[in-house]
């Protein structure tokens with residue numbers, strides 16, 4: 001059987017940072033943030049050429065080991081075949097191994113780009129299949145759901161397949177991120193989690209996660225109570241003691257702060273009027289930034 005045909009024109013894909021868990025919603029809740037990686041993908045006559053600017057420019061591989069390439073390759077296989085050559089130009093802004101979903105962004109960008117450069121790609125790989133594939137590659141559905149769909153997402157596994165719904169977060173919520181200079185990989189942070197947790201902790205998280213959906217969408221005044229977690233943040237403290245200490249200090253001041261994803265970034269969800277002041281609270285050693293909420297998720301954009 002003949003493989004698929006490819007578009008000659010390049011495609012440009014923009015993919016957002018994400019903050020997973022938001023406290024109690026471990027492996028389920030995600031928020032899409034207005035901080036983006038851009039990649040231009042072009043099908044070429046032969047070879048693999050990767051140009052990288054920004055995050056990872058000095059350290060990422062320029063071969064088949066590159067995560068975006070692995071995601072493109074897996075998606076092309078599903079779509080029926082590989083192009084002869086590929087050229088990628090990556091503008092990376094999402095910091096790596098900080099709990100802001102850089103790996104999810106690379107995976108989602110690869111899937112969306114492969115679908116966009118393949119003629120008939122959208123008919124062969126629908127949105128639900130993209131979420132399933134991204135979850136398989138990432139290992140958990142929370143970041144990739146928010147990254148693909150934008151907004152505030154709730155993801156779950158149904159008989160081994162990822163599913164998600166997208167909600168609009170209340171537009172008064174301003175995310176402020178505190179990014180430390182030292183990375184902690186998601187693999188390391190997941191390795192610190194216990195195999196079982198006390199029933200009382202699981203029950204507490206179930207209530208807070210349910211409350212968090214209401215707080216994120218309609219009643220942000222409940223965010224401090226709704227972001228309380230007992231399932232993962234404290235267990236991860238040995239790999240990121242400063243992050244957990246900063247989160248606790250902010251929470252003691254009434255600020256809804258959590259460990260972002262698997263850490264070590266700390267995320268605070270605040271009102272617009274408080275955001276600049278909160279961003280100044282961390283002090284030395286943290287890159288503090290207020291971000292916008294992202295509504296659109298991973299998108300194919302016109303070439304600049």
Ligand SMILES: Nc1ncnc2c1ncn2[C@@H]1O[C@H](COP(=O)(O)OP(=O)(O)O)[C@@H](O)[C@H]1O
Pocket residue numbers: 037056060066067068090092095096097098099100101102103104106184185186187261262
């Ligand atoms: N834009 C990118 N291009 C290629 N690889 C990437 C990119 N972003 C992230 N990665 C890979 O993912 C790793 C970080 O993944 P992970 O530990 O899950 O942290 P994060 O919380 O940032 O997703 C990086 O060290 C790198 O190997």
Ligand SMILES: N[C@@H](CCOP(=O)(O)O)C(=O)O
Pocket residue numbers: 018019020021026027028098099100101102103104140142143186189190232260261262263
């Ligand atoms: N639920 C996952 C989220 C990991 O997010 P990342 O941004 O750190 O990759 C976890 O907590 O392990």
